[in-house]
Amino acid sequence: MAPVTAVERDVRSVGAFEFACGESVSDLRLAYEAYGEFTGDNAVLVCHALTGSQNVAPLGDSGEGQAGQARAWWGDVVGPGKSLDTGDYYVVCVNVPGSCYGSSGPPATNPATGDPYGTDFPPVTVRDWTRAQRVLLDELGVGRLHAVVGGSVGGMNALDWAVAFPDDVRRVIPVAAAARLDPQCLALDAVARRAITTDPDWRGGDYYRADDGPTEGLSVARQIGHVMYLSKDSMDRKFGRRAAGRDAQMSFPADRTASYFPYREVESYLDYQAERFVERFDANAYLYLTRAMDDYDLSAEYGTDAGALAAFEGELLLISFTGDWHFTVEESEAVAAAARDTEVPTAHHVVSSDHGHDAFLVEPGKVGPPIRDFLADGVAGRAVTDTADGDENRPRRRQPAAGRLERIGPRYRP
Amino acid sequence: MAPVTAVERDVRSVGAFEFACGESVSDLRLAYEAYGEFTGDNAVLVCHALTGSQNVAPLGDSGEGQAGQARAWWGDVVGPGKSLDTGDYYVVCVNVPGSCYGSSGPPATNPATGDPYGTDFPPVTVRDWTRAQRVLLDELGVGRLHAVVGGSVGGMNALDWAVAFPDDVRRVIPVAAAARLDPQCLALDAVARRAITTDPDWRGGDYYRADDGPTEGLSVARQIGHVMYLSKDSMDRKFGRRAAGRDAQMSFPADRTASYFPYREVESYLDYQAERFVERFDANAYLYLTRAMDDYDLSAEYGTDAGALAAFEGELLLISFTGDWHFTVEESEAVAAAARDTEVPTAHHVVSSDHGHDAFLVEPGKVGPPIRDFLADGVAGRAVTDTADGDENRPRRRQPAAGRLERIGPRYRP
Numbered sequence: 001m002a003p004v005t006a007v008e009r010d011v012r013s014v015g016a017f018e019f020a021c022g023e024s025v026s027d028l029r030l031a032y033e034a035y036g037e038f039t040g041d042n043a044v045l046v047c048h049a050l051t052g053s054q055n056v057a058p059l060g061d062s063g064e065g066q067a068g069q070a071r072a073w074w075g076d077v078v079g080p081g082k083s084l085d086t087g088d089y090y091v092v093c094v095n096v097p098g099s100c101y102g103s104s105g106p107p108a109t110n111p112a113t114g115d116p117y118g119t120d121f122p123p124v125t126v127r128d129w130t131r132a133q134r135v136l137l138d139e140l141g142v143g144r145l146h147a148v149v150g151g152s153v154g155g156m157n158a159l160d161w162a163v164a165f166p167d168d169v170r171r172v173i174p175v176a177a178a179a180r181l182d183p184q185c186l187a188l189d190a191v192a193r194r195a196i197t198t199d200p201d202w203r204g205g206d207y208y209r210a211d212d213g214p215t216e217g218l219s220v221a222r223q224i225g226h227v228m229y230l231s232k233d234s235m236d237r238k239f240g241r242r243a244a245g246r247d248a249q250m251s252f253p254a255d256r257t258a259s260y261f262p263y264r265e266v267e268s269y270l271d272y273q274a275e276r277f278v279e280r281f282d283a284n285a286y287l288y289l290t291r292a293m294d295d296y297d298l299s300a301e302y303g304t305d306a307g308a309l310a311a312f313e314g315e316l317l318l319i320s321f322t323g324d325w326h327f328t329v330e331e332s333e334a335v336a337a338a339a340r341d342t343e344v345p346t347a348h349h350v351v352s353s354d355h356g357h358d359a360f361l362v363e364p365g366k367v368g369p370p371i372r373d374f375l376a377d378g379v380a381g382r383a384v385t386d387t388a389d390g391d392e393n394r395p396r397r398r399q400p401a402a403g404r405l406e407r408i409g410p411r412y413r414p
Numbered sequence: 415m416a417p418v419t420a421v422e423r424d425v426r427s428v429g430a431f432e433f434a435c436g437e438s439v440s441d442l443r444l445a446y447e448a449y450g451e452f453t454g455d456n457a458v459l460v461c462h463a464l465t466g467s468q469n470v471a472p473l474g475d476s477g478e479g480q481a482g483q484a485r486a487w488w489g490d491v492v493g494p495g496k497s498l499d500t501g502d503y504y505v506v507c508v509n510v511p512g513s514c515y516g517s518s519g520p521p522a523t524n525p526a527t528g529d530p531y532g533t534d535f536p537p538v539t540v541r542d543w544t545r546a547q548r549v550l551l552d553e554l555g556v557g558r559l560h561a562v563v564g565g566s567v568g569g570m571n572a573l574d575w576a577v578a579f580p581d582d583v584r585r586v587i588p589v590a591a592a593a594r595l596d597p598q599c600l601a602l603d604a605v606a607r608r609a610i611t612t613d614p615d616w617r618g619g620d621y622y623r624a625d626d627g628p629t630e631g632l633s634v635a636r637q638i639g640h641v642m643y644l645s646k647d648s649m650d651r652k653f654g655r656r657a658a659g660r661d662a663q664m665s666f667p668a669d670r671t672a673s674y675f676p677y678r679e680v681e682s683y684l685d686y687q688a689e690r691f692v693e694r695f696d697a698n699a700y701l702y703l704t705r706a707m708d709d710y711d712l713s714a715e716y717g718t719d720a721g722a723l724a725a726f727e728g729e730l731l732l733i734s735f736t737g738d739w740h741f742t743v744e745e746s747e748a749v750a751a752a753a754r755d756t757e758v759p760t761a762h763h764v765v766s767s768d769h770g771h772d773a774f775l776v777e778p779g780k781v782g783p784p785i786r787d788f789l790a791d792g793v794a795g796r797a798v799t800d801t802a803d804g805d806e807n808r809p810r811r812r813q814p815a816a817g818r819l820e821r822i823g824p825r826y827r828p
Binding site for chain 2: 119120180182187188191193200205216217219227231232235236241255256260261266271284288291294
């Protein structure tokens with residue numbers, strides 16, 4: 001992949017910050033990256049997913065490859081000549097507070113004590129992320145955004161922009177997201193957290209000076225999540241019931257019967273991925289960020305999803321995936337229906353994919369074009385489809401109401 | 415519920431037993447219960463699920479209520495006047511080797527040492543269960559079975575009877591089962607095992623004399639399983655996103671942010687169920703039995719599912735549930751297709767239910783009638799439906815081939 005031009009990569013101290021819970025930190029630090037040239041009306045905020053970082057696209061000078069969602073996690077979608085073209089747009093991504101890629105969070109140093117915050121760090125919410133992103137954008141001189149785009153809980157973050165700062169963003173693109181987690185996902189997140197907090201090496205969250213943290217609990221938590229992101233079909237195709245090669249070895253204690261039964265490819269894959277994950281992610285951050293995700297509810301403060309979106313003056317593109325059982329097509333459709341109810345120009349673009357929730361990361365050829373065309377032309381964009389098309393009984397909202405939206409932003413380049 | 419008559423409840427020593435792995439125990443002990451009167455041709459073997467016990471129906475004298483799958487787990491289906499009527503049938507259920515309800519398994523005493531077997535117990539397979547059941551039935555004087563019925567991995571056990579002892583059973587009813595686990599289920603079982611074996615209190619499986627076993631790991635394992643048994647719809651209806659009452663308290667260490675966010679009903683329910691579960695189930699047994707389930711493959715030894723069923727002379731009723739994402743309708747249909755290929759009189763009865771995998775336990779009104787009528791009249795039973803009905807291109811196999819099956823067994827009583 002070609003390196004992006006004009007990269008900014010920095011950590012900004014933005015001063016005191018009060019979280020939704022009422023607690024504050026004296027100096028919030030926000031790690032971010034920005035790509036492309038800011039022209040005044042071309043800023044696009046990208047919101048990362050649960051374990052993602054601010055490194056959306058590959059950096060030319062780093063030589064770093066893709067590593068889970070830690071590095072260049074959307075390099076096939078964002079970059080020069082890509083669908084989210086950094087030759088056209090000024091793309092900014094901020095590591096959310098509570099995470100562990102340089103922004104303030106449990107593993108970061110508390111300037112008041114010189115020690116890691118640990119669980120003294122205030123609980124965070126998606127709204128806190130949105131407000132922190134607003135502060136950072138102010139620092140960068142970005143007022144109104146052309147667009148906010150994000151996948152998974154990053155899509156919730158994007159949706160929250162339409163609620164928290166309805167006048168500040170023209171186009172919002174939640175990808176593989178939902179108005180709120182369903183109880184099945186709430187349950188699995190809770191089990192994942194329990195795996196972490198009952199690992200004796202978690203030590204009540206105070207493990208930063210210990211020899212090791214709760215790597216086993218975090219591994220189990222990650223593996224639960226990982227299965228949620230895949231689909232039965234993609235796992236069937238990728239692994240089947242095949243045994244792993246002779247060299248594959250479990251990295252943790254196993255029962256004696258393990259020597260009689262095969263160590264399967266699917267286990268070996270998940271174990272390998274968990275090993276990589278615990279190297280790059282902090283256990284407390286996992287607790288904090290899943291709490292924020294579980295807590296998110298589009299309708300909070302407004303009673304209904306439509307009420308929450310009522311003040312939004314921009315356009316909305318929802319993208320969902322047929323094989324996603326974590327954030328389903330139906331959940332995106334419910335958001336689309338609420339947005340249509342409140343006259344927001346809306347398109348719900350359903351991608352046929354058996355890749356599960358991970359499709360937003362691994363199907364750039366299907367995700368890129370509708371994003372590209374929506375950024376350029378809104379819901380009228382050529383590659384943008386809508387579930388409401390073909391339904392005679394439902395008003396077609398593909399064309400924005402006259403005078404309601406300025407047609408600003410880079411022109412469409414095929 | 416009315417007590418059943420003529421209950422036998424015993425543990426039999428059946429002598430030396432060699433397992434499929436090649437290892438043996440000097441004296442296999444099998445705990446079983448039997449209900450009703452044996453008339454020579456009315457024996458029905460019930461196979462319990464992963465964490466089930468031999469106590470299928472409530473015992474009149476015990477005063478015990480239902481407790482998970484430990485006690486009276488199919489009391490709404492099996493009993494006097496129930497669909498599997500113990501007034502008609504002699505119903506036997508055997509606790510499978512490797513389990514923990516009285517049969518030989520990791521927590522049972524090894525007669526050679528006087529100590530618990532622990533992980534010295536040989537690895538077990540579903541075939542070992544089938545062979546042990548055969549031995550126990552011989553002890554009870556039961557030759558040919560009228561039927562074998564089982565749910566979940568008990569359905570795999572039932573299916574295995576058609577392969578291991580094809581002449582010994584007239585009617586086989588796998589409920590909510592499959593020819594083999596798909597990689598998604600394999601993955602979740604592996605994560606569950608990892609949660610147990612990485613709990614320091616597991617101590618390599620040698621925890622029976624310690625103050626406590628791996629209750630935290632087993633809790634997480636159970637919760638992963640529990641979510642697999644429910645459906646999104648049933649969880650939505652049962653819990654939504656509601657917060658649990660003020661009295662609800664987590665029973666394990668939690669992160670500090672837990673005090674800011676609600677403890678939800680779905681979490682409280684799963685935590686409560688896990689607490690009950692660790693009281694009744696052994697962690698090593700969980701490892702052993704999930705290994706057996708993961709290992710099960712109908713086609714093993716034969717190459718194809720149809721090949722495995724080729725020698726079966728009886729009739730087959732598969733029951734599946736629309737809301738079951740653990741063992742799907744499609745997986746039961748694949749077994750039905752294989753059975754039809756090999757001329758086994760087969761019906762695949764699909765139950766519309768949003769209860770997920772648990773439907774086989776909690777939908778007695780939908781599960782009972784097809785079982786009752788299939789036991790009486792085979793695939794021609796009145797309440798038995800078949801997915802092949804209405805498909806003009808597929809030969810209808812609802813009527814057994816003339817002379818192929820004796821019409822033995824208790825007459826149908828509406």
